[in-house]
Amino acid sequence: MNPAVDPVSALTRLGEKLNPDLRYHVLGSGLSSSLERYTLAYLIVMVIVVSSIAVTAFIMMHVGLGLPLPVAVAVAVGAAVTAFTLMLALYISLPMLAYKSRGGKLEPRFLLFAEALATKLLAGAGLSEAFIMLYEKDARELKEFLLEMEYIVSGIKAGIPVETVLEEAARITPVPSLRGLFAGLAAAARTGTGVREIITASITEYLYTLEVEIEKLSNSLGAILEIFVAACVMLPVAIGVVGLLLAISFQGAPMMPGLSIDTILFLSTFIVIPMLSATVIVIVDSMVSRIRI
Numbered sequence: 001m002n003p004a005v006d007p008v009s010a011l012t013r014l015g016e017k018l019n020p021d022l023r024y025h026v027l028g029s030g031l032s033s034s035l036e037r038y039t040l041a042y043l044i045v046m047v048i049v050v051s052s053i054a055v056t057a058f059i060m061m062h063v064g065l066g067l068p069l070p071v072a073v074a075v076a077v078g079a080a081v082t083a084f085t086l087m088l089a090l091y092i093s094l095p096m097l098a099y100k101s102r103g104g105k106l107e108p109r110f111l112l113f114a115e116a117l118a119t120k121l122l123a124g125a126g127l128s129e130a131f132i133m134l135y136e137k138d139a140r141e142l143k144e145f146l147l148e149m150e151y152i153v154s155g156i157k158a159g160i161p162v163e164t165v166l167e168e169a170a171r172i173t174p175v176p177s178l179r180g181l182f183a184g185l186a187a188a189a190r191t192g193t194g195v196r197e198i199i200t201a202s203i204t205e206y207l208y209t210l211e212v213e214i215e216k217l218s219n220s221l222g223a224i225l226e227i228f229v230a231a232c233v234m235l236p237v238a239i240g241v242v243g244l245l246l247a248i249s250f251q252g253a254p255m256m257p258g259l260s261i262d263t264i265l266f267l268s269t270f271i272v273i274p275m276l277s278a279t280v281i282v283i284v285d286s287m288v289s290r291i292r293i
Contacts, residue, residue: 011091012039019092021171028172029098030147038095046087054080103174106144110177110206113145118199127185127195128162148173148182163189177206221284228280236269 012035015022023035032038057079062072116138120130134142135149142149148169155165163186170182184198 007043008036008040011043012036014088015039015092019096022092022095024171025095025099027151028147028174029095029102031095031098039091042091046084046091049087050080050083053083099174103176106175107177109142109144110175110181111203113142113178114181114199114203114206116142118196118203121196121199127189128156131156131162145178148178161189163187177202180205224280224284228276231276232273235273239268 015035019025026032026035026038032041054076058072058076061067061075062069067075117130117134120133121127125133131149131152135153139146139149151172152165152169155168156162166182166186166189170179170186173179173182181199181202184202185195188194188198
């Protein structure tokens with residue numbers, strides 16, 4: 001097929017024009033081994049969805065509602081264009097979301113990868129040899145990073161310079177710490193020095209970043225829990241005091257018909273405070289889940 005009219009190539013070019021990093025997002029997310037394969041599979045789904053929506057819209061307009069043929073065709077074309085636009089947006093955003101999700105899951109595992117690689121280098125292996133040994137001996141323990149290891153090892157065995165392979169791997173991997181490590185190792189490989197220092201610096205930076213995030217989380221949680229405890233203790237007391245003062249002011253007459261201070265105190269103690277507690281638990285859980293160790 002002529003590349004100029006090949007729908008896979010056309011959709012690939014359009015996708016890369018809208019998102020220049022689409023190829024790296026597809027590879028790094030693990031959705032497919034190449035952008036072209038992902039595009040082919042997605043194009044098949046797109047054709048099925050768009051054509052189904054267009055046919056359904058035409059049948060509903062022309063047969064179901066009895067609209068004239070030109071009107072039904074116009075509605076079907078509009079539905080097809082809308083469906084195509086939405087599918088195109090999903091074609092671009094799906095790899096981005098999967099890329100980001102995989103990066104978030106693997107970031108806490110970076111330390112295991114860096115330590116395993118550092119062990120090989122400290123044992124006297126070269127940079128290329130260390131990655132090959134890491135892939136052959138530690139693939140099961142580091143199966144989450146299998147995509148990156150396979151890419152690097154296959155490039156090394158194909159005779160591509162290790163610095164070039166690492167630079168491309170730095171663009172493919174969605175793990176921020178691993179991206180910095182690969183970029184640093186690529187720069188060190190070009191000069192031939194500082195490989196071990198790069199890994200040590202990456203591990204130190206990762207631990208420092210984790211320490212800072214935990215400290216920020218501790219401070220935030222302390223402030224939230226202090227406010228929560230103060231509210232839980234002071235709310236019933238404040239309501240009781242205010243109710244007592246109002247009762248004295250009204251000389252025993254009810255402040256509001258059908259609503260006594262006892263009712264307000266009961267509602268605040270057994271309904272408002274439990275709801276506040278549940279809200280605080282949800283907020284704290286959301287904050288803690290951001291730190292993955």
